[in-house]
Amino acid sequence: MRSAEIKAWLQAHPEVQHFVILDDQYASEFRAQFSGKFVLTSGYLQNDSLAAGGI
Numbered sequence: 001m002r003s004a005e006i007k008a009w010l011q012a013h014p015e016v017q018h019f020v021i022l023d024d025q026y027a028s029e030f031r032a033q034f035s036g037k038f039v040l041t042s043g044y045l046q047n048d049s050l051a052a053g054g055i
Contacts, residue, residue: 002026003033 003026010016021030021038030038 001029003029007033 002023006021010019019037021034022041023030023038024041027038027040
């Protein structure tokens, strides 16, 4: 589970107090574990932006 990986990383880095998770998948998993810290993105738009040199 990706949320378990993120949770483990955060526990290993207690200096991180503020974070946001950006992902184009796993919405229900992240919303359940990281309420208010998850933004669902569109992989389609991300790929278009990269191809166009937008990022």
